[in-house]
Amino acid sequence: MKDRKFPIPNLSFGFINFRFKIPNFWKFKLPLPNGVYLGGGKLILGGLGAVSLGFIAGMFLLINTGESQITFPQTGASYTNGSLIGARFVDPESPQVASQTLQIYAAADTRIDKIVLTNISLGKAGLTDAFAIQGLSTSDSIIIGELIIKNSEFPSIDIAASEIYSIKATPNVFVAGHTFDATVSNATNNITVGSARGATNYTAEDMTVDRILITQAAGTGDVIIGSVVLDNVKAWIGGINIDNVEIGTFTISDSSVGDDGNIDTADFVINSSVNVNNVTDGIVERPIFIR
Numbered sequence: 001m002k003d004r005k006f007p008i009p010n011l012s013f014g015f016i017n018f019r020f021k022i023p024n025f026w027k028f029k030l031p032l033p034n035g036v037y038l039g040g041g042k043l044i045l046g047g048l049g050a051v052s053l054g055f056i057a058g059m060f061l062l063i064n065t066g067e068s069q070i071t072f073p074q075t076g077a078s079y080t081n082g083s084l085i086g087a088r089f090v091d092p093e094s095p096q097v098a099s100q101t102l103q104i105y106a107a108a109d110t111r112i113d114k115i116v117l118t119n120i121s122l123g124k125a126g127l128t129d130a131f132a133i134q135g136l137s138t139s140d141s142i143i144i145g146e147l148i149i150k151n152s153e154f155p156s157i158d159i160a161a162s163e164i165y166s167i168k169a170t171p172n173v174f175v176a177g178h179t180f181d182a183t184v185s186n187a188t189n190n191i192t193v194g195s196a197r198g199a200t201n202y203t204a205e206d207m208t209v210d211r212i213l214i215t216q217a218a219g220t221g222d223v224i225i226g227s228v229v230l231d232n233v234k235a236w237i238g239g240i241n242i243d244n245v246e247i248g249t250f251t252i253s254d255s256s257v258g259d260d261g262n263i264d265t266a267d268f269v270i271n272s273s274v275n276v277n278n279v280t281d282g283i284v285e286r287p288i289f290i291r
Contacts, residue, residue, distance in 0.1 A: 108221025170282025176258025258288025
């Protein structure tokens, strides 16, 4: 068999020659007044420097003008619907002055486990109430399982338009005159607050505050609070004012109430608009004058 030869074609490829020319910014010159030219390199570096300085200055301004977060129990603030993060509060009586009010402001269906206030001094001239619990109405109210006041001093206490199952005023409660004119009613509910799951605790201690407000926001429904405790809370001016609440048990012990030293005028008043199931009145009247 003869060898066969196959000719291989001669192939050749050509490549396109691409050439790019980057503009030489370093030779660019920007004319300035008086025949002065700013070279490209200096212009670029100067521009980057200006941008960097502007960024740093902007960050510095942002940090210095930013307002820090308000957290409970910082005063001059209102804490809404169980939140521990507050917003600035302005006193309507003196809006031009920085407020030292501490407000817990809750809408219907808000659940709070405990509000515990310990070793707090209250009072500011011009304010009527040093401590207040204010519901909206007898049908849309603040419901409290237990209210406890102990080791405390207030010029006055006034409770109206509320329902309290049990009132216990003993032992060692000294008052410059008191009137318990509550209406006895077997229909009054013995409030017990159940699970605290998902509920907030508010605790404040060792503070000086203008006043403390527990206030219900407008709406339909009740605010639920397991317990409110005032321990060694003292006011030199302004009293306790409680309206439109429903309380299981209200206990006051080892406390003094009085603003005039006169036992013939009542400084601790439970009005006839308050319905109660039972009252233990162990109050001792003395000429207390809290200054």
